[in-house]
Amino acid sequence: MPEQSNQMQTPNHDRWQVRETHIDPAQQFRNETLFAIGNGYIGLRGTHEEGGLSGPSIEGSYLNGFYESEQIHYPETAYGLAKQNQFMLNVPNGKGIACWIDDEQVSFSTGEIRDYERVLDFRTGVLSRRFTWISPRGRAITVHSKRIVCFEHKHVYALQYNISAINFSGQIKLVSTLDGAVRNIEAGDDPRVGSNQSGAGLELIGSEQNQNRCVLTHRTRNSGFALVSAMDHVLQCDAPAKTVMLSGGQKAAIEYRFPLQQGASATLTKFGAYFSSRDYVESDLKKMAAQELNQAVSLGFDTLCTEQENYLTQFWQHADVEIDGDNALQQGIHFNQFHLLQSVGRDGKTNIAAKGVTGEGYEGHYFWDTEIYIFPFFLYNKPDIARKLLDYRYSSLPKARERARQMSHAKGALYPWRTIAGEECSAYYPAGTAQYHINADIAYSIKQYFEATGDVDFMMRAGTEIVMETARIWMGIGCFAANDPDRFCINEVTGPDEYTALVNNNYYTNIMAQMHLHFSADMAALMLQTDPARFAEVAAQIGLDNDEPQQWRRAAQHMLLPYDEKLGIHPQDDSFLSKKIWDFASTPAENYPLLLHYHPLVIYRHQVCKQADVVLALLLQGDRFSLEEKRRDFDYYEKVTTHDSSLSSCIFSIIASEIGYHDKAYNYFMETARLDLDDTHGNTCYGVHTAAMAGTWMSVAYGFAGMRTYQSKLSFTPRLPEKWRHYQFRVHIQGQLLQVRITETDTEYKLVEGTGLTLNHGAQLVTLTNACPRVCVAMSGQKDDHAI
Numbered sequence: 001m002p003e004q005s006n007q008m009q010t011p012n013h014d015r016w017q018v019r020e021t022h023i024d025p026a027q028q029f030r031n032e033t034l035f036a037i038g039n040g041y042i043g044l045r046g047t048h049e050e051g052g053l054s055g056p057s058i059e060g061s062y063l064n065g066f067y068e069s070e071q072i073h074y075p076e077t078a079y080g081l082a083k084q085n086q087f088m089l090n091v092p093n094g095k096g097i098a099c100w101i102d103d104e105q106v107s108f109s110t111g112e113i114r115d116y117e118r119v120l121d122f123r124t125g126v127l128s129r130r131f132t133w134i135s136p137r138g139r140a141i142t143v144h145s146k147r148i149v150c151f152e153h154k155h156v157y158a159l160q161y162n163i164s165a166i167n168f169s170g171q172i173k174l175v176s177t178l179d180g181a182v183r184n185i186e187a188g189d190d191p192r193v194g195s196n197q198s199g200a201g202l203e204l205i206g207s208e209q210n211q212n213r214c215v216l217t218h219r220t221r222n223s224g225f226a227l228v229s230a231m232d233h234v235l236q237c238d239a240p241a242k243t244v245m246l247s248g249g250q251k252a253a254i255e256y257r258f259p260l261q262q263g264a265s266a267t268l269t270k271f272g273a274y275f276s277s278r279d280y281v282e283s284d285l286k287k288m289a290a291q292e293l294n295q296a297v298s299l300g301f302d303t304l305c306t307e308q309e310n311y312l313t314q315f316w317q318h319a320d321v322e323i324d325g326d327n328a329l330q331q332g333i334h335f336n337q338f339h340l341l342q343s344v345g346r347d348g349k350t351n352i353a354a355k356g357v358t359g360e361g362y363e364g365h366y367f368w369d370t371e372i373y374i375f376p377f378f379l380y381n382k383p384d385i386a387r388k389l390l391d392y393r394y395s396s397l398p399k400a401r402e403r404a405r406q407m408s409h410a411k412g413a414l415y416p417w418r419t420i421a422g423e424e425c426s427a428y429y430p431a432g433t434a435q436y437h438i439n440a441d442i443a444y445s446i447k448q449y450f451e452a453t454g455d456v457d458f459m460m461r462a463g464t465e466i467v468m469e470t471a472r473i474w475m476g477i478g479c480f481a482a483n484d485p486d487r488f489c490i491n492e493v494t495g496p497d498e499y500t501a502l503v504n505n506n507y508y509t510n511i512m513a514q515m516h517l518h519f520s521a522d523m524a525a526l527m528l529q530t531d532p533a534r535f536a537e538v539a540a541q542i543g544l545d546n547d548e549p550q551q552w553r554r555a556a557q558h559m560l561l562p563y564d565e566k567l568g569i570h571p572q573d574d575s576f577l578s579k580k581i582w583d584f585a586s587t588p589a590e591n592y593p594l595l596l597h598y599h600p601l602v603i604y605r606h607q608v609c610k611q612a613d614v615v616l617a618l619l620l621q622g623d624r625f626s627l628e629e630k631r632r633d634f635d636y637y638e639k640v641t642t643h644d645s646s647l648s649s650c651i652f653s654i655i656a657s658e659i660g661y662h663d664k665a666y667n668y669f670m671e672t673a674r675l676d677l678d679d680t681h682g683n684t685c686y687g688v689h690t691a692a693m694a695g696t697w698m699s700v701a702y703g704f705a706g707m708r709t710y711q712s713k714l715s716f717t718p719r720l721p722e723k724w725r726h727y728q729f730r731v732h733i734q735g736q737l738l739q740v741r742i743t744e745t746d747t748e749y750k751l752v753e754g755t756g757l758t759l760n761h762g763a764q765l766v767t768l769t770n771a772c773p774r775v776c777v778a779m780s781g782q783k784d785d786h787a788i
Helices: 025-034 282-299 301-319 327-343 369-381 383-395 397-406 437-453 456-477 507-530 532-542 548-557 600-604 614-620 627-638 648-658 662-673 690-704
Strands: 017-020 042-044 061-071 084-090 097-101 112-121 127-134 140-149 156-165 170-179 202-210 213-220 226-236 242-248 251-260 265-276 322-324 478-481 484-490 726-733 736-743 746-753 756-761 764-769 774-778
Touching (some): 042 140, 097 140, 156 282, 170 226, 170 265, 202 242, 202 251, 265 282, 301 726, 322 327, 327 369, 369 437, 369 690, 383 437, 383 456, 437 456, 456 532, 507 548, 648 662, 648 690, 662 690, 746 764, 764 774
Antiparallel strands (some): 127 140, 213 226, 322 726, 478 484
């Protein structure tokens, strides 16, 4: 796939910051995403307080899980198609602060900008900015602003706006706005961008202003949620200020007028809060917003910043991936990890969208990306957040049961491919609803969580119920072949590769279903033994027959896993190898991604993959394959994969590293690590790529370090990339915190927290205890300096 080179201008590629040193209108749209900040609930795009320049822009403010819905209109409909779409709403914008010197407004489109700098710091969580503006009349003012979205206060964000008069004395006017006249972008011809909504999604039903506070109350037109958006202010200046309340239409504002002497400065601090009836009783929303604002004002901006930095200090102590030898890469990894933390829901009621809370791409929907790509990052770095992601799936289990009935399954639960609140939102079912592997992906994440944490309480309360209910679907769509009763087949499904749809025996789906069925039977037996009362309760609730676990086991044992003896590879599905290979040589570079230039049927008739499919199975079920099998599969599918999906390169990197293709592993890794910073897919303007961000961590831990946890056994087969001097990372496992450091000479395993841990370094057993918390193992080979 062709790439676009738009490397972020960051002098010296600061390892802990993204820095912008001049305003470039051509990069404004993209940079609104790169400088977005959030806390997993609130997301604020990196637009300027004073407004932007001309050209494409999204003045976006988002709430994870807060959505509007509208009916999906089909020219020709059919039974069971998704009926309602849900999309994350652009909510009232509280970032705006306009500044005037007498009658001259500070603007990027008039006057002259000097000494401009904007910095997003990953260690403090503060977006800071400074510039000097010289008006058309020659008056100069310096602006320093800071912005945070509080990790410790889910509903709160804050801004500080400081101005200094350089060469004049005059009257200053600051106008702080809360603007409800916002709309979502429309999708147009690109299915990855925006919604198909027409008109505003929010209707104003109330507006209040009092002293330094403004409150707007809106209601969604279709989903029926109320939203309270509120702001409060503290002004610090040497002279008394005149305050004027402004309102009109969808906007509320407060105007502050005061004289400013040459050399003096003034600071306006703005505190904002959002509360919705999706989470709380509607009648309590304004009271709760007032309480949060009172607390924020009482704490003050500096204290909120201190809390923010303390939270991030704890995060980086556990999650930091350190690389010595490539500052641009180190910056990319820190950027990705920081945005993952900013984007993930931590309340058990929300998940993580494909674009986080940085933009409207994919409408704010949650996908299977969470379980397969993003979940491992949090499982091994912030297991408490991983648990909350599983809680979200449990909270939507009733909706999954409803969807199963709509799809004619008398038993079980079917999770949606695209959703926010639990209903299926994918209108194009061949590449959406047909991706039944979502059930196995969720079961896989639960299995990984249980093996890594030993959290029996979660399994007894929720995990086993999810696993059993979703396993039943395989018995509904699968069957023992009429012409061969010893083969269990799964027909008419779509695997991870969306360029091949509605096939029989998709290899990824079948091998993951096999894992799922075995795991379900294991968990049913464990629950029956460990907590028979809870097992009886769940069995009665879901109507579990006594022989169902045995049926799951039998289906798993006879699962058809296609294999082509002639080529020595695993076919992606029954018909994949019978199709002609896509004519890559004659495909113009501008025709990628293919989905934007060819009808789906044209793509479906060819051997061409959007992303890793069989190759992903080689990772997730890696102990089922030999290295030679992995190498043959990798070689074959690499030739027919476009990597049009941002989910693809990291998986190819991991398997390339495992099979000894070290140059390829590094090249694929670099396509992932700075995907958004360099905008290699050309659509970062619509939001970050959270799965690829998590894939960067996977490429380091699973790829270069060779980390695996098969059968609950932790092992590493580390390599040091040729360009690096060392790298290190930490993982939470079995209640312990392990640090792994790889250098040219050895690999150091260090027990940072816990009582003891046993792991494998290749074939060598390594035991860490309090008495011996550090073990160094000599590297068996040199740096990666060649490709096999």
